[in-house]
């Protein structure tokens with residue numbers, strides 16, 4: 001186990017962040033994950049980091065703040081915190097986030113307060129966020145087990161056993177269980193590259209999704225859209241992996257080109273709340289109707305963030321057959337669940353997903369077809385019987401996905 005934890009920390013530093021000599025690394029870590037964060041810190045210094053800056057997070061304190069702090073603070077964002085993110089972003093620091101939240105901790109927190117706080121931070125951190133989303137800074141999101149999260153995923157066993165099982169599941173998902181994880185990642189990246197080459201050369205103008213749970217939607221893709229996956233390129237040219245694990249290839253939809261119905265295939269953990277069995281109806285890109293069996297109010301708040309939150313910003317393909325989905329575990333953590341299933345995202349599109357997009361301003365991006373929003377939230381739609389048909393410029397149709405996997 002310890003050996004694998006070391007290997008995993010090394011993988012995050014060398015492949016995830018791909019830290020460069022004399023680069024600053026900012027780590028955001030839950031206090032429960034402190035021991036692991038320290039191992040990563042050592043690995044980062046060994047790999048040449050100039051300084052490793054820790055940002056400790058405690059979601060239980062965050063919850064108390066939501067319940068007890070003065071009401072007006074949820075519309076505020078402190079200047080020092082804005083300076084913190086922008087300052088490190090502007091010196092080309094790399095950002096590693098350890099995501100390990102308790103999926104149900106925030107269920108009795110007022111969703112309105114949470115969405116106000118999210119909005120205040122998104123507005124304040126727009127410079128930082130747009131640098132991340134156009135890969136001007138290197139970033140990586142990864143997870144390790146916490147007691148509360150492990151118990152939600154494996155409710156039938158002791159806490160200790162649940163944590164062990166979740167470690168195992170994560171090791172499999174990130175290929176740390178293979179003899180040479182760094183090499184396994186390189187093989188995986190070249191496999192995804194083949195898919196990208198096919199999709200980018202074919203340049204479909206639209207994709208049509210259908211399955212038995214009710215998804216039936218036509219999603220247009222902008223001219224000059226670009227598919228990405230398996231790794232991202234930093235401005236200095238080296239490759240990093242923004243999500244560990246990652247199994248997806250993704251691009252942007254046309255913000256006004258989505259028509260039909262999309263039905264979720266997995267619960268969505270949004271800010272410590274679960275939204276379950278939900279669906280959206282789109283007309284000309286806009287959500288005109290929606291429903292959810294559980295967490296409807298939270299979903300309503302998410303959609304109300306701004307106009308762009310009611311439109312799609314990401315189309316991602318993930319085979320039903322992958323090291324994550326083959327484990328048949330519902331992780332209640334988007335990082336894992338999105339990489340076990342085809343998904344879309346509501347909200348902001350990655351500017352890099354259209355040719356030249358990282359150098360475009362807001363108006364140019366919109367004209368190119370990209371959606372803009374303060375939010376970006378992935379939700380899962382993949383099923384065993386999902387069929388995705390690509391439609392070429394001359395209207396010929398090519399199957400991309402049959403029975404949940406690449407055709």
Ligand code: ZN
Nearest residue numbers: 248250316378
């Ligand atoms: Zn995605």
Ligand code: ZN
Nearest residue numbers: 314345377378
């Ligand atoms: Zn996404």
